[in-house]
Amino acid sequence: MRAIEEVRRRAFRALIPPPRMPLSEWIEREMRLPEAVSALPGRVRLWPYQREIADAITDPAVERVSLVKPVRVGFSTILSGAVASYVANEPSPILVLLPTEADCRDYTVSDLEPIFEATPCLHGLLSAEADETGRNTLSSRRFPGGSLKIVAAKSPRNLRRHNVRILLMDEVDGMEVSKEGDPITLAERRTLSFANRKIIMGSTPVHEETSNVLRAYAQSDARVFEVPCKLCGSFSEIQWAHIEWATGRPETAAFRCPHCEEIVDEKYKPEMVEAGRWRATRPEVKGHAGFRLNALVSCLANASWAKLATEFVAATGHPDKLQTFVNTILAQGWRESAEELDEAGLASRRERFGLDEIPAPILMVTTGIDVQDDRLELTFLGHSRTETFVLAHMVIWGSPLDNTTWYELDELLKSRWPHPLGGTIGVDAAVIDSGDGGVTDAVYGFTRPRFNRKIMSGKGVSGFQRPAIQKSQAKGVPLFLVGVDALKAQLLSRLSRGRDIRFSDSLEPRYFEELTSERRVVRYRSGRPERVFERISGRRAECLDCFVYAIAARGLLTLDPDRREAELSQIVVSKKSSNTIRSAWLDRRA
Numbered sequence: 032m033r034a035i036e037e038v039r040r041r042a043f044r045a046l047i048p049p050p051r052m053p054l055s056e057w058i059e060r061e062m063r064l065p066e067a068v069s070a071l072p073g074r075v076r077l078w079p080y081q082r083e084i085a086d087a088i089t090d091p092a093v094e095r096v097s098l099v100k101p102v103r104v105g106f107s108t109i110l111s112g113a114v115a116s117y118v119a120n121e122p123s124p125i126l127v128l129l130p131t132e133a134d135c136r137d138y139t140v141s142d143l144e145p146i147f148e149a150t151p152c153l154h155g156l157l158s159a160e161a162d163e164t165g166r167n168t169l170s171s172r173r174f175p176g177g178s179l180k181i182v183a184a185k186s187p188r189n190l191r192r193h194n195v196r197i198l199l200m201d202e203v204d205g206m207e208v209s210k211e212g213d214p215i216t217l218a219e220r221r222t223l224s225f226a227n228r229k230i231i232m233g234s235t236p237v238h239e240e241t242s243n244v245l246r247a248y249a250q251s252d253a254r255v256f257e258v259p260c261k262l263c264g265s266f267s268e269i270q271w272a273h274i275e276w277a278t279g280r281p282e283t284a285a286f287r288c289p290h291c292e293e294i295v296d297e298k299y300k301p302e303m304v305e306a307g308r309w310r311a312t313r314p315e316v317k318g319h320a321g322f323r324l325n326a327l328v329s330c331l332a333n334a335s336w337a338k339l340a341t342e343f344v345a346a347t348g349h350p351d352k353l354q355t356f357v358n359t360i361l362a363q364g365w366r367e368s369a370e371e372l373d374e375a376g377l378a379s380r381r382e383r384f385g386l387d388e389i390p391a392p393i394l395m396v397t398t399g400i401d402v403q404d405d406r407l408e409l410t411f412l413g414h415s416r417t418e419t420f421v422l423a424h425m426v427i428w429g430s431p432l433d434n435t436t437w438y439e440l441d442e443l444l445k446s447r448w449p450h451p452l453g454g455t456i457g458v459d460a461a462v463i464d465s466g467d468g469g470v471t472d473a474v475y476g477f478t479r480p481r482f483n484r485k486i487m488s489g490k491g492v493s494g495f496q497r498p499a500i501q502k503s504q505a506k507g508v509p510l511f512l513v514g515v516d517a518l519k520a521q522l523l524s525r526l527s528r529g530r531d532i533r534f535s536d537s538l539e540p541r542y543f544e545e546l547t548s549e550r551r552v553v554r555y556r557s558g559r560p561e562r563v564f565e566r567i568s569g570r571r572a573e574c575l576d577c578f579v580y581a582i583a584a585r586g587l588l589t590l591d592p593d594r595r596e597a598e599l600s601q602i603v604v605s606k607k608s609s610n611t612i613r614s615a616w617l618d619r620r621a
Contacts, residue, residue, distance in 0.1 A: 054089040055082035057120070058112040065149040072149075080256045080328060081109055083309045087320040088113045088231055089121075095319040097247040098233035101326040101362040103334045106233050110201055111146050113231065114179065115153055117197050122176025126195040128218050130205035130496070132183045135170050139181055184214035191217070196225040203244050204237040205496050215243060238495070239364030251321025252311040256328060258303040265290035266308065269327040271343075271361055274336055281340035297337065301330050326360045349417075349531065350524040372526055374543040381536040386411060386423045390533075391451040393420055394595045395588055398444065398461040399580030401573045402431050402470050407440055410577035411458070414585055416592055418531045424542050424574055431470045437477045444486060452599040460485035460584040462500070462511065464576060479509050485587050489580055491515035500586040513583045519564050522578065523551060545574035 052060075055077055062075045077085065081104075087096050088109070100106050110127075117123055129135050147153040157172040157179065170181040182189050184206035198218055200206075206214050215232075222228040234244035257266040267273075267289050275294070276284040286295040295303075307328065326334045339360055346352035354365045384390045392415035401408045407427040413420035427443070429436035447457040465474035465488040478488045489500070489511050497514030525532055534543075548570035552563060566572060 052120075053086040054112060054116050055085040057116050058085060058108075061119075061150060061152050062112055062115060062146065063149040063151075064108070065145045075108060075112070077108070078105065078330065079305055079307050080309070080324060081105060083254075084322050085109050085112060087322075088229065089116065090320075091227070093318060093320045094228065094230065095247075095251070096229075096231045097244060097251050097319070097321045098231075099236055099244050099248050099321075099323040099362050100233055101235060101324065101329075102359045103326050103329045103331050104324055106201070107142060110199055110231075110233070111142055113197075113199060114143065115146065115150065118156055118174050118177065118179065119152055122174060123196040124177055124194060125179045125197040125199070126190075126193055126218065126221065127179070127181045128184055128190075128198065128200040128203075128206075128214065129181065130184050130202050132185065134202070135181045135183050139170060143181075182218075184218075185209070190214065190221055193221050194224050195221050196227065197229045197231075198222050199231045201233050203232050203234040203247075204242050205234070206243065207494055207496060235358050236362060236364040237358055239366045242364045245364050248321040248323060250316075251313070251319040252316040253313045253321050253323070254309045254311045255323055256307055257310055258307040258328065260288040260291060260293075261295050261299040261303055262293045263288060263291035266310075270325070271327070274327065274340060276337075276340050281344050282337045284336040284340035286336065297335055300328075300336070304328050304330055323362065325362045350527075351521055354524065372523065372547040374540075374547045377526065377534065377546065378538075378540060378543040380530070381534045381538060383536050384420065384422070384533075385535040385537045386446075386448050389413065389422070389448055389450050389456060390415075390420055392416070392418065393422075393450075393456070394592050394599070395459045395585070395590060396422070396456055397581045397584035397588070398458050399577040399582070399584060400440070400461060400463040401576045401580070402464050402467060402474060403573065405430060407431065407436060408573045408577055409440075409443070410574065410581050412578070412581040412585070418533060419525075419582070421532070421534045421538060421542075421578070423535060423537055424539075424577065431473050437473070440477070441481075444484075450599045452596065454599040454601055456599060459590070460487070460587040462487050462489040462513065462580040462584040462587075464489055464491070464580060465510065466490045475509055482509065485584070487511050487584070487587065489513045489583060491576075491579070495520060498586075500583040511583075511587075513580060515579055516564060518579045518582055519549065519575070520551065522582070542574045545571050546578060548572040548575055 058075050059077055064072050064075055084096070084098060087093050098106065114125060114127065117125055127135075127138070129138060144157075147157055156174045158174070172179040180193050180195070182193075198221070200215065200218065203215055208214075211217075219230060222230060232244060232247055234242075236242040236245050239245065255268045257268050259266050265288065269286060273287050273289060274284050275287050276282070285297060286300075287293070288295060309322065326339065327336065332338075342360070343356055346356045357363050357365055390413065393413035394416070395414040397412050397414065399410050399412070406429065409425045409427070411422040411424075413422050425443070427436060427439050429439070431437075444458050444461055447455040450456045463474050463478060463486070465471045465478075471488075474488050478486050488509055490503075490513065492512045492514060493516050494514065495516045497512070497517050499514050499518055500511050501514075503510040503512055522532075547567075549564045549566055549572060552565055
């Protein structure tokens with residue numbers, strides 16, 4: 032029995048690599064950044080807050096590392112440094128999981144390959160591995176003693192083919208559960224064969240209630256980065272509540288110490304950060320190191336307190352911009368102020384304007400069209416530099432299989448209306464829902480010859496990480512994919528937090544009932560919380576769908592607002608065309 036236990040102890044000790052140089056020290060001693068990767072090429076010098084994160088990745092006592100991060104703090108350098116160190120010093124099967132195929136290509140070509148080329152001890156270590164067809168691939172590499180796979184979370188089936196010891200995942204909040212399962216869970220299962228596995232996860236958080244990285248951080252020892260006050264020496268985590276500036280002057284932003292309550296100028300930030308430290312708020316948790324960091328400690332010029340305060344002021348009143356600030360600068364999850372909307376409250380905000388009385392700020396008009404069995408429904412949106420105006424909602428009665436229905440739509444989309452600046456304005460872009468298979472061919476037949484007028488076929492696709500609108504990759508199909516979940520979330524946020532969406536008094540009560548016909552809820556899928564929109568029982572949603580497609584159509588436009596304003600200010604009198612057509616036959620010689 033003792034002999035068996037001794038064998039087990041020896042086997043476990045064999046799994047633990049011998050002590051070696053901390054990762055932070057190795058990165059600073061060995062790694063080089065080329066000009067293509069960094070604004071500061073050459074030998075890497077880590078910021079103080081980066082060093083403990085790096086060292087936790089190669090600490091034998093730590094199995095998991097979870098990092099809640101903003102932008103502008105250099106996590107990609109740590110990620111590449113970890114890959115490079117394992118390749119050079121501790122060869123293992125390594126997997127890097129990124130949200131999309133484009134992310135994988137960009138990381139390989141723009142970050143990893145240039146770093147391996149510029150770093151002497153790494154040069155020539157990675158060689159392309161042939162896939163099943165015998166072709167070399169960008170995302171599959173071999174090196175002495177191990178392999179490197181770079182896989183997209185959007186293709187989780189690729190995860191089933193790999194067993195890995197080192198798993199590195201970036202931007203996990205951009206990874207969604209698909210029909211094939213949760214890519215994060217699938218990736219972690221590929222590490223079960225290794226008792227000395229490493230699971231490193233980093234991300235900018237997106238939504239608080241469903242954030243993957245915030246959930247992982249909550250299970251860790253939850254470290255925060257604290258800096259000493261220049262005046263009293265007390266340590267504290269710099270939070271947005273500690274940044275103050277004179278009214279109307281964000282350039283005066285400074286840090287008010289929560290201990291001595293004195294104002295500390297920006298010029299002392301580098302010194303304070305250099306003396307900073309990480310503190311575990313849950314030291315009883317072992318083996319899972321968690322780090323939470325915001326951009327307020329970044330010493331980069333574009334992360335100065337004054338610059339961030341200016342960005343915050345510009346985002347105030349614009350929920351979509353404010354969410355970006357909260358996510359990418361403060362590294363906090365976004366919490367919506369409302370999960371459903373009050374239709375009566377929205378209806379009470381109606382104002383006197385419409386297609387026959389265009390508001391002066393409007394510079395563009397888009398239309399969203401929903402196709403039903405017996406009618407087409409249309410919403411006309413006007414777009415100013417900062418606001419959206421719901422100008423009208425109309426119904427064209429008739430079967431979508433009848434040419435006269437589409438003729439009436441075409442005439443309506445050709446309409447032009449007087450603009451207060453003196454000119455006229457018409458529909459700049461339109462998206463027609465082609466998702467109903469019974470009318471898809473009819474929609475394609477209408478939009479194909481009108482492509483130059485930016486009248487497009489659209490199909491809604493689920494997923495909160497989807498872009499508002501993008502061209503389908505299917506060859507020969509004139510189709511644009513519309514990220515309906517993301518656009519509905521944006522609508523909910525804008526309507527609940529601000530008043531930058533305005534409504535015409537021509538809109539009937541049923542418009543607001545249908546606009547608020549869906550609410551957002553959290554459901555569990557494959558064990559993970561997931562935000563979804565669900566229809567409120569008994570309500571129709573044509574007006575909501577039309578609004579979403581009209582907002583998506585705005586993404587098709589790249590008009591210069593200044594130029595459009597100048598065009599609308601010019602009154603153009605069209606010349607009356609002659610109805611007489613002279614035949615060349617009359618001029619022919621006898």
